[in-house]
Amino acid sequence: MLRGGIPIGKAFGIQLRLHYSWFFIFALVTWALAAAWFPQHYESWSLSARIAAGLITSVLFFGSVLVHELMHSIVAQRQGIPVQSITLFIFGGVSQITSEPKEPKDEFRMAIVGPLSSLVIGGILFGIYFGWRSVDTFAAQFVTGIAYWLGLINVFLGAFNLIPGFPLDGGRVLRSLIWWRSGNLKNATRIASNAGRAVGFILIFIGIYLVFTGDWVDGIWLALIGWFLESAAVGSYQQLLMQEMLKGHVASEIMSGDCVVVPPDMTIDHLVNGNILTSGRRCFPVGSGSEIMGLMTLHNVKEVPRDQWTTETVKEAMTPFDKLKWVRPDEELSSVLRILTQDDINQVPVVQDNKIIGMVSRENLLNFVHVRSRLGT
Numbered sequence: 001m002l003r004g005g006i007p008i009g010k011a012f013g014i015q016l017r018l019h020y021s022w023f024f025i026f027a028l029v030t031w032a033l034a035a036a037w038f039p040q041h042y043e044s045w046s047l048s049a050r051i052a053a054g055l056i057t058s059v060l061f062f063g064s065v066l067v068h069e070l071m072h073s074i075v076a077q078r079q080g081i082p083v084q085s086i087t088l089f090i091f092g093g094v095s096q097i098t099s100e101p102k103e104p105k106d107e108f109r110m111a112i113v114g115p116l117s118s119l120v121i122g123g124i125l126f127g128i129y130f131g132w133r134s135v136d137t138f139a140a141q142f143v144t145g146i147a148y149w150l151g152l153i154n155v156f157l158g159a160f161n162l163i164p165g166f167p168l169d170g171g172r173v174l175r176s177l178i179w180w181r182s183g184n185l186k187n188a189t190r191i192a193s194n195a196g197r198a199v200g201f202i203l204i205f206i207g208i209y210l211v212f213t214g215d216w217v218d219g220i221w222l223a224l225i226g227w228f229l230e231s232a233a234v235g236s237y238q239q240l241l242m243q244e245m246l247k248g249h250v251a252s253e254i255m256s257g258d259c260v261v262v263p264p265d266m267t268i269d270h271l272v273n274g275n276i277l278t279s280g281r282r283c284f285p286v287g288s289g290s291e292i293m294g295l296m297t298l299h300n301v302k303e304v305p306r307d308q309w310t311t312e313t314v315k316e317a318m319t320p321f322d323k324l325k326w327v328r329p330d331e332e333l334s335s336v337l338r339i340l341t342q343d344d345i346n347q348v349p350v351v352q353d354n355k356i357i358g359m360v361s362r363e364n365l366l367n368f369v370h371v372r373s374r375l376g377t
């Protein structure tokens with residue numbers, strides 16, 4: 001769900017990104033601070049002081065969310081788990097960590113450092129607040145005002161993330177403990193993600209209650225976070241089940257090998273009416289003789305306006321071979337699934353000796369999993 005976003009730089013070799021939904025929450029937080037929080041607590045401040053404090057606080061707030069995520073990522077990297085990127089979005093931050101930890105203690109460390117860093121940051125900010133709050137100058141008031149709010153929110157963030165519902169950090173801590181005691185990752189994930197769903201439902205309930213008692217902004221917000229958590233809990237358990245089922249199997253086992261090579265000068269119209277509609281196939285390697293030049297899929301067809309179908313050729317519309325994501329026949333299915341999800345594509349060609357020998361689609365993967373779960377293997 002968090003593909004894309006605007007790159008804002010790198011830290012420790014990790015790409016940092018802002019998702020589009022982040023701008024909304026950034027504006028909302030800044031506005032709430034400048035128009036409500038600071039005026040309520042510091043009546044004497046001028047309008048420009050409030051706006052400046054709102055902006056600075058908001059930037060520092062998202063900075064501290066970033067530090068929280070960076071801590072997760074740095075510990076992951078130390079354990080040899082590559083981290084692709086960190087994205088700030090409407091509900092906070094998320095680290096795209098490409099694989100799961102191999103041992104319970106690794107997961108425990110990776111999970112706990114996030115909330116701990118938020119609590120430490122919160123503690124330092126409260127230190128600044130209590131140390132300076134008796135100083136009666138505008139500058140001191142400005143700094144302590146910002147420090148107080150940031151301290152509160154960081155302590156809240158640390159505490160909230162420690163709630164033991166997967167995939168919250170606390171849920172990961174819970175999972176690592178059960179995993180450590182029982183040695184069974186699947187069971188541990190099931191229990192921790194059920195706890196995550198329960199937390200999600202509780203938040204939704206509290207949210208609905210708040211809406212009916214008149215506090216509808218906080219209510220809707222809380223219900224949305226609850227809903228997000230509940231679906232993330234379900235999703236992460238299913239993903240684990242899927243990974244378990246795919247383990248030990250490779251692309252060549254499930255690929256469909258009936259790819260029909262089409263010549264590069266065929267028109268889109270000919271391809272659609274002569275091949276796609278009659279055969280129901282979705283993808284066609286483009287080439288002449290044994291040389292494959294690229295791949296034509298339904299997606300490529302849809303990119304071409306209908307009135308150009310009779311003039312444009314498949315060579316012009318296809319994805320050229322050097323831009324194509326592909327896998328080897330012995331590629332693990334779990335890594336095929338990762339490629340499909342990461343790049344948000346429906347299928348990937350299986351290539352051997354520069355030839356497309358088959359295709360693996362999401363459908364192939366789903367069928368594979370479906371049949372196996374039906375048979376209970």
Ligand SMILES: [Zn+2]
Pocket residue numbers: 068069072114115161169
């Ligand atoms: Zn975290």
